[in-house]
Amino acid sequence: METKSIYIVRHAKAEDHSLSKRDFNRDLINKGKERAHRIATELAPLVTVNEKTLVISSPANRAIQTAEIFCSILGYPAEKIQMEINIYEAHYLDILRVINNLTGSYESIWVFGHNPGLSDLTNYLCDSQVDLLTANVAIIGLENEVDFASLAGSTGNLKTVLDGQ
Template sequence: MLHKHSNMKTLYLIRHAKAEEHSFSKDDFDRDLQDKGITRATRIAQELKERFQQTENTLVISSTANRAIQTAEVFCPILGLDVAAIQQTRDIYEAHLTDILAVINSVPESVDQVLVFGHNPGLSNLTNYLSHSIIELATSNVAVLQLEEGITFPMLAGGSASLAGLLK
């Protein structure tokens, strides 16, 4: 039974850490993390590390917005993941849940776990769509989704995962 469980895939949906307030002088896309955002992201990443199993088949995908990449750059070293290997895509920035799901569906079947660094409302809506839960991700929060047995990332669809944890 344990062996079967090890074949199950895990999806981590991570909302970016707290960023600078909106301002006219800076484009939303370019907003940077606040110090308190970095502090909180560091704490949550350390909590995630307790339950995170590092495998060579782990993929990290981030929105290209500064605040998402900077959050990924906080989490990855703590989790033992290579910052240089982060795949960046604008398709996650201000994206609808179906756009984010399309990015995840393009992940190869061989991948065991995916971490997605992005934005609300898309990530919260995607979490709820995949797992039939009702959660709202605050900044730096991590939704841990366990894909049903036999489901790979290209097959992932509504209701085919369960919410295994919410780190906040």
């Protein structure tokens, strides 16, 4: 029986790379905001957000802006989003370390960040072959004996990937 869930969310569509703005400061474009809103709205009736929910985000503009859109629709207080620099442009094992080090009795965690780290993490945890596009959400279930501290390769069950199509 699955008792815990992880929602891996790649940031929504952002401004193109440019020499005039650091990658970290790139903002969402309108198309990205609309898609994030649509996917979060589709997801809202399927999830429970409560005191046993934790949202963690890369502090890069595009990731935190995506997290804020999802949180506003899901009913999670934006001021409770934990920003974690170790998710920004991170290798999947660095993101996993962030999850493994969580303290608290959470039933679901949401991780907002970037590729390729998020797709690689999903594939590592679930023995899958997904490539998360912008604003996609991979929903991973964990069996009873697996908690966030013991999460490792092949311990997750990929339930679905929401792509807003």
